């Protein structure tokens with residue numbers, strides 16, 4: 001096999017050999033190619049990184065989610081052991097903040113067995129540092145997470161990083177799949193979007209009420225995300241417990257192209273900088289939990305701002321403000337606003353809950 005110098009070469013060679021690839025395959029290669037994938041190479045967070053997430057904006061975020069988890073654990077009857085699983089834990093900041101804020105919940109730390117679902121070696125190394133005080137187990141997939149105790153699952157900006165597929169309505173009334181193809185021939189050919197006939201297996205992913213959309217409309221479906229969510233729902237049903245996922249996206253399935261690439265805090269062309277930009281799309285929460293209400297109690301998606309306020313984030317802020325300098329309080333207030341204001345992260349970000357329907361006790365999750 002020819003040696004490649006970068007991911008773009010790998011992708012182009014694959015297209016030359018196998019034909020255009022669907023957007024999901026392109027995204028998977030860009031994010032998780034073993035050698036050149038975005039998450040395989042570096043720590044993408046913080047000021048010098050490509051984007052900033054809620055736990056990195058403010059400690060209040062993790063503290064509130066910690067309190068939420070402690071409440072769920074108590075409602076579950078304070079089981080002696082439970083899997084505390086975080087999906088896509090980034091730098092480990094959220095888990096560290098949740099653990100700090102649950103120190104006061106008697107018995108919670110002794111019961112919590114920390115499990116992290118992570119594919120990035122760079123971030124795993126960072127998580128090891130951040131969570132050095134705790135015993136942690138890492139997993140590349142859900143299959144290896146133990147199933148002999150209840151679980152509490154958390155994920156922030158996890159699903160947006162999993163691949164999705166994109167479809168476009170044609171002027172002849174048919175839907176086609178958007179694919180990544182080569183523009184022209186020759187060595188210099190660049191990447192471009194193209195269209196391929198829709199596979200029968202994908203037909204069912206376009207919701208009935210959107211099928212009649214205007215020509216040119218785009219719909220995004222994410223079977224990979226749905227499968228992961230279903231697996232978690234099945235675990236919650238059989239092991240007892242609850243899950244909370246926060247992400248940017250829409251509560252109801254809708255039309256639109258939300259494929260985006262972020263590099264150095266700027267939006268860039270999704271077909272450029274292969275493996276060097278973060279690729280995501282908005283999460284369709286309705287699609288994500290479709291059919292799961294038969295397995296678990298599904299709530300939401302609700303807006304992140306409303307959710308955090310229902311948990312008392314503003315009261316927590318005021319309590320902290322009394323103990324710190326005016327300057328620190330100002331910074332904390334700014335972070336809080338970023339999390340809850342509707343023109344910042346408060347409305348675009350949504351929160352969805354899944355909980356056991358037939359656990360020993362009925363869980364009433366705070367914030368829904």
Ligand code: SAH
Pocket residue numbers: 039053054055056087088089090091094117118119120123140155156157158161162
């Ligand atoms: N929750 C963190 C990080 C969000 S970024 C925060 O809020 O700051 C997405 C995270 O998911 C990263 O840790 C990334 O390495 C991880 N990730 C991406 N794809 C994954 C996959 N297929 N399986 C497990 N983790 C994945």
